[in-house]
Amino acid sequence: MSSDLESITTGPEYGQNLWMPDTFIVNERRTETHQYPANNEFLRIFSSGSVVRSVRITVTASCPMNFQYYPMDSQVCSIEIESYGYSMKDIRYWWQNVPQSVGISYSVSIPQYHIIGHRLRSVDVLLTTGWYSRN
Numbered sequence: 001m002s003s004d005l006e007s008i009t010t011g012p013e014y015g016q017n018l019w020m021p022d023t024f025i026v027n028e029r030r031t032e033t034h035q036y037p038a039n040n041e042f043l044r045i046f047s048s049g050s051v052v053r054s055v056r057i058t059v060t061a062s063c064p065m066n067f068q069y070y071p072m073d074s075q076v077c078s079i080e081i082e083s084y085g086y087s088m089k090d091i092r093y094w095w096q097n098v099p100q101s102v103g104i105s106y107s108v109s110i111p112q113y114h115i116i117g118h119r120l121r122s123v124d125v126l127l128t129t130g131w132y133s134r135n
Contacts, residue, residue, distance in 0.1 A: 005047060006046065007044050007045060007046045008044070008045050009042055009043070009044045010043045010044075010045065011039070011042060011043070012039060012041040012042065012055075014045075015043055018043075018051060020053065021083055021086060021091055022083055022084040022085050022086060023081060023083060023084075023093075024081075024083075024084050025059055025061060025079060025080065025082075026081070026082050026134065027061045027062045027063075027078065027079070027080050028059050028060070028061050028062075029060045029061060029062050030059070030060040031057055031058070031060075032058045032059075033055065033056070034056045034057070034058070040055065041053070041054065041055045041056070042054050061078075061079050063075070063077035063078070074116075075113075080134055080135070081093060081134065082125070082133065082134040082135075083132060083133065087129065087130035087131055087132055088124060088132060088133050089131075091133060092133040093122065093133045093134065094122055094133075094135065095122065095135060098120055101120060102118055102120060103118075104117070104118055120135070121135070122134070122135050123135075
């Protein structure tokens with residue numbers, strides 16, 4: 001790469017030659033990748049050697065709720081990101097630009113509810129196969 005070139009963006013086909021984490025959403029019920037009008041995925045390779053992979057997905061996640069105190073209650077829903085097979089010995093997840101890593105679109109709404117915000121957290125989870133990093 002030229003020293004004055006900061007990064008190069010490629011299609012996903014170059015990812016076949018790179019190691020990729022096996023990231024999944026723990027509490028997902030359904031995930032849809034976007035293919036129209038073209039595959040919504042890219043790789044950005046930086047002159048420093050860093051690689052960013054971006055994939056556009058839509059996730060439907062489970063969110064158990066307790067309405068015991070309805071309408072005076074509040075509910076907390078989460079999206080939990082983890083590696084399927086790589087334990088903390090191999091990979092750790094973290095939020096890079098807290099608090100800008102995640103945002104809520106103003107167009108998101110749920111009838112009869114008010115979305116009051118979001119928070120980011122990272123936890124270490126002990127499963128039968130070892131310790132895993134979860135965000």
